[in-house]
Amino acid sequence: MTTLQDCRALDANDPLRALRQQFTLPEGVIYLDGNSLGVLPNTAAARVAQAVTAEWGQGLIRSWNSAGWFELPQRLGNKIAQLIGAAPGEVVATDSTSINLYKVLSAALHIAAQDAPARKVIVSERSNFPTDLYIAEALCRERGFRLQLVEPEEITAALTAEVAVLMLTHVNYRTGAMHDMAAVTAAAHAAGTLTVWDLAHSAGAVPVALNAAKADFSIGCGYKYLNGGPGAPAFVWVNPKHADRFWQPLAGWWGHAAPFEFTPDYRPATGISRYLCGTQPILSMTALECGLDTVLAAEPLGGMQALRQKSLALTDLFIKLVEERCAGHGLGLATPREHAQRGSQVCLTRTQGAYAIVQALIARGVIGDFRAGDGKVGKHLDILRFGFTPLYIGFEDVWNAVEHLKQVLETAEWQKAEFNQKHAVT
Numbered sequence: 365m366t367t368l369q370d371c372r373a374l375d376a377n378d379p380l381r382a383l384r385q386q387f388t389l390p391e392g393v394i395y396l397d398g399n400s401l402g403v404l405p406n407t408a409a410a411r412v413a414q415a416v417t418a419e420w421g422q423g424l425i426r427s428w429n430s431a432g433w434f435e436l437p438q439r440l441g442n443k444i445a446q447l448i449g450a451a452p453g454e455v456v457a458t459d460s461t462s463i464n465l466y467k468v469l470s471a472a473l474h475i476a477a478q479d480a481p482a483r484k485v486i487v488s489e490r491s492n493f494p495t496d497l498y499i500a501e502a503l504c505r506e507r508g509f510r511l512q513l514v515e516p517e518e519i520t521a522a523l524t525a526e527v528a529v530l531m532l533t534h535v536n537y538r539t540g541a542m543h544d545m546a547a548v549t550a551a552a553h554a555a556g557t558l559t560v561w562d563l564a565h566s567a568g569a570v571p572v573a574l575n576a577a578k579a580d581f582s583i584g585c586g587y588k589y590l591n592g593g594p595g596a597p598a599f600v601w602v603n604p605k606h607a608d609r610f611w612q613p614l615a616g617w618w619g620h621a622a623p624f625e626f627t628p629d630y631r632p633a634t635g636i637s638r639y640l641c642g643t644q645p646i647l648s649m650t651a652l653e654c655g656l657d658t659v660l661a662a663e664p665l666g667g668m669q670a671l672r673q674k675s676l677a678l679t680d681l682f683i684k685l686v687e688e689r690c691a692g693h694g695l696g697l698a699t700p701r702e703h704a705q706r707g708s709q710v711c712l713t714r715t716q717g718a719y720a721i722v723q724a725l726i727a728r729g730v731i732g733d734f735r736a737g738d739g740k741v742g743k744h745l746d747i748l749r750f751g752f753t754p755l756y757i758g759f760e761d762v763w764n765a766v767e768h769l770k771q772v773l774e775t776a777e778w779q780k781a782e783f784n785q786k787h788a789v790t
């Protein structure tokens with residue numbers, strides 16, 4: 365049996381322990397939802413205030429040049445590139461994940477239409493994040509393609525001669541299951557299919573190697589593990605071999621080769637810059653940079669590999685403690701036990717009461733979240749989702765979170781009416 369003392373010893377020996385000092389965390393909160401909204405970096409409030417008062421207030425329009433506003437998408441993109449196995453100049457920070465998905469999926473369909481016009485299908489996972497499926501569905505209608513949804517174990521068999529694009533989220537938002545990006549990409553390419561990878565639950569959470577995997581297109585989120593703040597700009601990467609082949613459909617002036625020539629005709633910038641559309645939210649970009657710096661602060665300590673090691677230790681410990689201390693309360697495990705198949709979250713299932721249990725935990729300061737199931741067995745049941753961000757979660761936090769879960773279940777506290785009222789955002 366693992367004890368509280370064991371957990372404290374793990375914290376004492378944790379080489380990444382000091383990284384927690386970079387954040388302002390509320391007193392009495394164990395935050396297991398950094399996979400939905402990352403925490404506030406200490407530097408962000410002052411940095412955004414400076415951007416408001418000095419750069420906007422005093423610099424005014426001059427700040428586009430003097431404060432480097434105009435290059436922020438590329439500068440932040442280069443920081444993100446370090447975390448996802450991309451090269452400098454291959455990533456821009458811009459727009460939202462949904463919008464960037466529209467751009468890259470559209471470009472992928474253009475390439476398919478030219479190179480393999482008979483291929484008219486996009487394959488994705490039925491349990492992919494809904495916005496990804498909605499965007500794909502809309503593009504399919506627009507372009508005469510069909511969206512085919514499969515279970516994870518059916519993906520390889522689904523890659524027939526009809527399939528133009530395989531669109532997957534690397535780490536599943538509901539279950540925390542992770543694909544082998546290199547193997548799946550190789551299988552897709554062998555079948556003549558392009559790949560689009562959504563890194564929303566991967567960037568800053570697990571090591572990613574886009575170039576090594578020979579992926580085709582990728583997008584990801586700035587406000588989850590990258591700690592960029594609510595609604596932070598997302599990012600987009602395109603394999604350099606595809607980047608200059610097509611315009612993306614939102615061909616605004618920021619993606620023009622020379623936006624300040626103000627020519628009436630569109631001439632796309634070369635490389636990833638053509639994936640920009642219009643003027644960026646500079647204040648949000650400023651906050652995102654503070655978030656990126658908190659992840660890059662791990663570089664001298666071993667970077668993403670070291671963060672991954674700790675993340676696996678945290679999720680292993682959580683699974684073990686839940687099984688040791690909360691046995692007999694109807695909890696199941698939706699997240700794979702195999703390290704290679706697990707992201708940085710653990711999802712528990714329960715046939716009933718999952719929402720109320722999460723609410724009771726939140727009232728105790730243990731913040732996770734709830735994701736609705738479709739009533740079927742196994743990973744399709746309602747889910748209690750707990751994200752573990754190794755930058756600021758410690759082993760004693762894991763112990764305490766499980767202790768609260770145990771008490772909520774043993775005392776049936778979750779059955780109180782107040783925990784059974786559904787809010788708009790779950």
Ligand SMILES: *Cc1c(COP(=O)(O)O)cnc(C)c1O
Nearest residue numbers: 460461462493495533537562564
């Ligand atoms: C969080 C998430 C998104 C979010 O998209 P927004 O455009 O930022 O709302 C998209 N896709 C996946 C897989 C996500 O996990």
